[in-house]
Amino acid sequence: MSSPPSARIIEGPALRVVGLQGRFQTGDNEGISKMWQKLQFRDQESFGVCFDYHDESFDYLASIVAKPDQTYPSDWRTYDLPKTTYAVFDHTGPIWEIHDTWRQIHTWTSPDWELVMNGTSYEKYSKDFCPNVPGGVEIWLPIQRKDASFPNSATSAHIFAMLSRVLRSSSLSGAKFARAGSSLSLNGVSSEVRTDWTYEEVKEIYNKPLLELIYQAATVHRIHFDPREVQQCTLLSIKTGGCTEDCKYCSQSSKHKTFVKPEPRKKVEEVLEMAARAKAAGSTRFCMGSAWREVGKKNAFKDVLTMVKEVNNMGMEVCCTLGMITEEQAFQLKEAGLAAYNHNLDTSREHYANVITTRTYDDRLNTIANVRKAGISVCCGGILGIGEKDDDRVGLMHTLATMEEHPESVPVNALVSVQGTPLADADLPPVTAFDMARAIATARILMPKTMVRLSAGRMSFSDAEQGFLFMAGANSIFNGDTLLTTANPAFEKDNQLFTDLGLVGKKSHTAHKKTPYVVKVTHSTTEPQVAAM
Incomplete structure (x- = not known):
């Protein structure tokens, strides 16, 4: 378990963003990822906005800041981010590790503030964001004072549980570059976090010649740790x-x-x-x-x-x-x-x-x-x-x-x-x-x-x-x-x-040490690239 992260408390200004919007079920990584790939924003800040949670579904907007003097495609939608108080968390690792940052956010507490249930949250990508380079991502979560009497307030644990369901869908967790679209490799051994293994695939791995199995496992270990x-x-x-x-x-x-x-x-x-x-x-x-x-x-x-x-x-x-x-x-x-x-x-x-x-x-x-x-x-x-x-x-x-x-x-x-x-x-x-x-x-x-x-x-x-x-x-x-x-x-x-x-x-309440090896990152929409991790 990683340490409770530090958050910057920021009064976020009202902001109008514009982009492609869709309604997604929890777990629809592919749909959100395709939306980002279609937009291909370059050299400007972008926002992955998630709102209107209802029955394990939500609206997601892949967007940029709207300019009043500019015309946008007819299928784009605008959304007004409200002026409110946010807890802002920095994601400092590669984009495919953003789930780790979300898990740390689960442990965040404040004597004065609590997260707002079902509030509009978003990830903010810097204009020089690159999926192969650590950093460049902020997570903005709306908060309210603990003594506020809002009808949608809830205990922090229940809010974390709500966020956890959203996170597993990748709606706010790196959907811009979903894991389904990338894999990591080292010395010819690839690794991908999957939950769709078949029994036969597991059996084939388990029954590999022992030394080959150990080699592959040791290599996968070095990709992630x-x-x-x-x-x-x-x-x-x-x-x-x-x-x-x-x-x-x-x-x-x-x-x-x-x-x-x-x-x-x-x-x-x-x-x-x-x-x-x-x-x-x-x-x-x-x-x-x-x-x-x-x-x-x-x-x-x-x-x-x-x-x-x-x-x-x-x-x-x-x-x-x-x-x-x-x-x-x-x-x-x-x-x-x-x-x-x-x-x-x-x-x-x-x-x-x-x-x-x-x-x-x-x-x-x-x-x-x-x-x-x-x-x-x-x-x-x-x-x-x-x-x-x-x-x-x-x-x-x-x-x-x-x-x-x-x-x-x-x-x-x-x-x-x-x-x-x-x-x-x-x-x-x-x-x-x-x-x-x-x-x-x-x-x-x-x-x-x-x-x-x-x-x-x-x-x-x-x-x-x-x-x-x-x-x-x-x-x-x-x-x-x-x-x-x-x-x-x-x-x-x-x-x-x-x-x-x-x-x-390993120290307590700290993130795992990153691999000292050079790991190859392959994206489905781009040529293979090498990132020192």
Whole structure:
């Protein structure tokens, strides 16, 4: 999760713009992009104006400032931007990364101002804007004072959710140069952020010869990230044991007789002390997990909200995994400062019922939908070694890669077998480093801008094998000596591993470091160009 961005508060003048206007459904990237390509504005400021939101549709105007003494084509329309107060955000990266800026805007707060629900918003492109050169784009969002009593005012979280739906449509997010019209490549390997993968395409990638798969994944990784930067997360169990679910792999289920005994929920002060220790050890994201089927008791959830708020105030990114949550609870977590919510699918839909019967696959997808509605980043992955076949691993990757928006992070776990759980008695083959590498590399190629997290099971892999998994595309880990109830490498061992491999930790609330490589940008309407990114 990137840092809350700074905004300039500007009194925007009334302005008349003119251009091509159309009504678009959420997700119609192509229609908006074609409109911009038809206009081909040169050497002048241009505006992508979005207004009149209604039932997942909106009006979009690709425009320039109207000159009173000039005649325009008959199919052009004028629009009067009102004189009002705006929060103005600068997009400093290449245009295809503008979604990252929008995600940062989701975290913006002000003691005095709030965004106006359904107000006219726009992107302003400078006269020297070039899609291959970073910068040259401003995002203007109308705001009002928090004490204003307007009938269309709403809480910031609900406004962010509204913006999130618009952003996924690219109506305001780089539609001028939509991703569908460009691809990135490095050393002959291309990368494009897609959500329309077919099952057969995913299977073909997954089944590539392993070293070729690793090479392609490592190259895709270098197109979108600095490969030396790795996010360090700490996972703490705030409520251990006694879960009513029957997950066959889990030591915390009340259905299984394991070494884990139900414990009372940790107190707020205890959790904050552990978060401070994790931060001092180098962790930048603090994840809190509870052995709940769903969030129930109001007092318990109230304490969780306090934990989220206080850990966020420490300067750490905050993640939770609390089981199923409602839309209302998701909005409350967002208001408290939650950066991400973890809710794994675990495996393919086809294999799922062989592992869990107390919660359906669709229950999990519904929780993920509630998280998205609140504007919280989704953390969602799976577990290898729970009796699945290769087709199930392909099926899980296909489900993740075809979500309406890729998860912000995808944890790839290797089963840590715990005596007393059904899977411990199933005589399953152990997960190898090659198994993990194939899954991580496939995830990296399918979801090139996602954080791929090397999660549970690291204790079973050597330092050299872990280095192989970082090469395959992993750029996030859990650190600390315990993951909920199972062993994990200690902070000191991970620090030495980072030194040996030349890795550096990602800072909290900051954008990812950009690739140090020269990446080729190819647009469908222009000749290939090279941009240093």
